[in-house]
Amino acid sequence: MSRHPSFKPPGGMTKSRNVLKRFERVELLRKRGQWKDGDRVVSLVKTKPED
Numbered sequence: 001m002s003r004h005p006s007f008k009p010p011g012g013m014t015k016s017r018n019v020l021k022r023f024e025r026v027e028l029l030r031k032r033g034q035w036k037d038g039d040r041v042v043s044l045v046k047t048k049p050e051d
Contacts, residue, residue: 020049 020028025047029035034045 016049018049020047024049 022041022044025044026035026041028047028050029044
């Protein structure tokens with residue numbers, strides 16, 4: 001079931017997510033130099049999204 005177009009926020013305003021998916025966290029850690037190849041993808045350090 002789809003929503004009526006009038007329920008969309010005006011001007012396409014959307015909130016930015018404050019939780020990253022695992023692959024996004026790994027990419028961010030690579031940019032920061034905190035990720036090495038071969039590191040485990042479980043129990044990653046906490047990261048905040050880039051603004």
